[in-house]
Amino acid sequence: MDLKLLLAVAALHVVVLVVPGPDVLLVSQTALARTRRAALLAGLGVVLGIGLLFQAFPWVHGVIKVAGGVYLLWMGYSLWRSSLTPGHAAHAPVGAPAGDLHALRAGFLTNIANPKAAVFFGSVFSGVLGAHADAPLKIAAFAVIVLLSVAWFTLVATGMSTARMQSAYLRARRGVDRVAGSLMLGFGGLLLASRE
Numbered sequence: 001m002d003l004k005l006l007l008a009v010a011a012l013h014v015v016v017l018v019v020p021g022p023d024v025l026l027v028s029q030t031a032l033a034r035t036r037r038a039a040l041l042a043g044l045g046v047v048l049g050i051g052l053l054f055q056a057f058p059w060v061h062g063v064i065k066v067a068g069g070v071y072l073l074w075m076g077y078s079l080w081r082s083s084l085t086p087g088h089a090a091h092a093p094v095g096a097p098a099g100d101l102h103a104l105r106a107g108f109l110t111n112i113a114n115p116k117a118a119v120f121f122g123s124v125f126s127g128v129l130g131a132h133a134d135a136p137l138k139i140a141a142f143a144v145i146v147l148l149s150v151a152w153f154t155l156v157a158t159g160m161s162t163a164r165m166q167s168a169y170l171r172a173r174r175g176v177d178r179v180a181g182s183l184m185l186g187f188g189g190l191l192l193a194s195r196e
Contacts, residue, residue, distance in 0.1 A: 002137060009124055009141045010148060016120050017152045022072060022187045023117075026110045027153050029079070029180050030103060031160030032169035038103040039161050043153025045107020047146060049117075065191055068113015072188030075106075079181030083174045113191060 017024075023046045031039035111117055125133075129141060159165065169176055 005129060006140055006144055008128055010144050013145050013148050017148065021116050022110045022114050024156060025180055025183055026106060027156045028160045031157045032166055036157055036161035039157035040154065041100050041103040042107035043157050045104040046111040046153055047149045049108035049111035069188045069192035071109050071113060072184050072191060076181045076184030076188060079177045079184060083177035115191060115194060
């Protein structure tokens with residue numbers, strides 16, 4: 001097994017993880033507005049949807065892209081709508097996952113709709129590892145990606161769900177929800193408008 005290739009995959013994945021996108025936005029917003037458990041489950045959903053569906057079934061990409069774009073638009077609209085509601089409750093925001101299964105599903109759908117995930121997996125498994133990589137190397141690379149993803153989204157969910165962060169969020173919730181909603185609307189629009 002080539003340790004240098006695994007380190008390259010790990011380094012590349014860390015960069016991709018820390019660049020904010022729909023996945024980080026969803027986990028952060030869920031942690032701020034709901035509970036740590038809901039945010040951890042949203043992060044688990046992201047990890048489960050990690051983009052492998054596109055690799056296994058390329059024909060599904062178009063269908064999921066449209067559905068994902070519509071889903072992100074709906075999330076953005078819901079966040080905007082909740083920001084306009086005076087005195088909305090901190091633990092029941094419109095647009096946030098309502099329970100464990102909803103949080104898990106939101107993370108999964110957000111990730112499989114994320115074109116960054118598909119591009120990343122395509123580049124790692126065809127570009128970095130190459131066509132001649134053996135099965136153990138591919139399995140090890142996948143394990144590295146999953147472990148780093150679990151660690152990152154656990155860190156985001158845990159950090160953003162602290163009482164201090166949630167208190168700050170409650171003070172700035174209207175603006176935060178509008179920014180998060182605008183970003184989700186933008187991600188959804190870009191996804192629907194993209195040609196790939």
